[in-house]
Amino acid sequence: MAEVLVLVDHINGELKKLTFELLTAARELGEPSAVVVGSPGTAGKFKEQLARYGAAKVYVAESDDADKYLVTPKVDVLAKLAEQVSPAAVVAAATGEGKEVTGRLAVRLGGALLYDVVAVNSDGTTEQSIFGGAYTVKAKAAHGIPVISVRPGAVEASEAEGAAAEETVEVPATDAAKSAKITGVEPVVGGDRPELTEASIVVSGGRGVGSAEKFEVVEKLADALGAAVGASRAAVDSGYYPAQFQVGQTGKTVSPQLYVALGISGAIQHRAGMQTSKTIVAVNKDPEAPIFEIADFGVVGDLFNVAPQLTEEVAKR
Ligand code: FAD
Numbered sequence: 001m002a003e004v005l006v007l008v009d010h011i012n013g014e015l016k017k018l019t020f021e022l023l024t025a026a027r028e029l030g031e032p033s034a035v036v037v038g039s040p041g042t043a044g045k046f047k048e049q050l051a052r053y054g055a056a057k058v059y060v061a062e063s064d065d066a067d068k069y070l071v072t073p074k075v076d077v078l079a080k081l082a083e084q085v086s087p088a089a090v091v092a093a094a095t096g097e098g099k100e101v102t103g104r105l106a107v108r109l110g111g112a113l114l115y116d117v118v119a120v121n122s123d124g125t126t127e128q129s130i131f132g133g134a135y136t137v138k139a140k141a142a143h144g145i146p147v148i149s150v151r152p153g154a155v156e157a158s159e160a161e162g163a164a165a166e167e168t169v170e171v172p173a174t175d176a177a178k179s180a181k182i183t184g185v186e187p188v189v190g191g192d193r194p195e196l197t198e199a200s201i202v203v204s205g206g207r208g209v210g211s212a213e214k215f216e217v218v219e220k221l222a223d224a225l226g227a228a229v230g231a232s233r234a235a236v237d238s239g240y241y242p243a244q245f246q247v248g249q250t251g252k253t254v255s256p257q258l259y260v261a262l263g264i265s266g267a268i269q270h271r272a273g274m275q276t277s278k279t280i281v282a283v284n285k286d287p288e289a290p291i292f293e294i295a296d297f298g299v300v301g302d303l304f305n306v307a308p309q310l311t312e313e314v315a316k317r
Pocket residue numbers: 205206207208209231232233234235246247248249250251252262263264265266267268269270273283284285286289301302303304
């Protein structure tokens with residue numbers, strides 16, 4: 001079976017759960033080989049989990065420098081491996097970094113770039129969701145190695161046995177790789193909370209929250225549930241919450257076990273980023289709000305009455 005190279009996403013020595021989604025998607029096209037680019041000792045901790053999601057091989061590309069530079073070491077390693085093994089495809093996450101890696105890699109390989117896909121099919125076609133989920137575009141690479149970025153949360157991760165046989169790969173020390181050095185990494189607002197696209201629970205607030213100060217009600221419920229905080233674009237545009245927490249077509253896509261929408265109407269562009277959540281709970285004072293069309297549980301009421309009661313009840317448990 002042909003190899004499919006999968007760029008492993010990790011941060012602070014932890015695997016990101018979207019890596020399991022990438023391995024699952026890659027299995028449609030062949031046998032996934034996980035590619036770990038990081039500082040020495042990174043891959044060893046991941047091996048077991050990578051095997052559990054079907055990684056037949058783990059390419060270990062470790063060096064002191066690998067984490068210090070932006071995307072180029074990853075592009076260099078993937079390009080080198082692609083030339084060596086002629087994979088059926090290269091798969092990475094459609095995150096900011098993953099999109100840059102895949103874009104550069106496709107140019108480097110003269111391959112086809114399939115961007116921000118939500119599904120990968122065994123016949124080699126990929127699916128993109130556009131216009132807020134109103135249309136699905138199917139596309140297939142016409143020549144070269146397909147380089148695919150997969151939207152986080154779009155593919156449901158499933159387990160499959162893999163051998164995770166280790167193979168060491170040298171990280172090329174090119175001048176290009178050293179063109180931009182990371183000088184510091186600092187947590188932003190909400191640093192103690194789970195990352196939005198990784199969280200199994202997300203509590204989001206919309207324009208109905210009314211102000212930046214009142215977003216505290218959203219944060220309190222999120223903290224009681226151990227959740228990430230999200231926001232609608234209207235809440236972001238109104239200055240209630242920072243833009244990196246926006247959920248939707250022009251924000252992040254999330255697919256948690258539980259999504260709680262507080263004071264969010266449920267516009268199609270918001271739904272595009274959260275409608276695949278497993279359970280959706282909506283609190284809105286308008287019984288006609290479109291969010292109730294996709295909610296599993298809905299409360300028609302004032303979020304400033306409902307959310308604090310919910311927070312109190314959760315905190316008791
Ligand atoms: P509103 O639509 O104003 O809804 C506020 C809701 O709060 C109402 O339903 C109201 O009944 C309820 N409410 C008010 N007070 C209370 C209260 N006290 N208690 C309970 N409920 C209350 N939007 C996104 O979210 N993400 C995107 O990525 C995104 N991308 C876009 C891209 C494009 C190209 C365009 C054109 C639009 C995009 N939008 C996006 C905007 C989207 O169309 C909506 O305008 C936006 O989602 C509305 O946000 P909202 O639900 O918070 O606000």
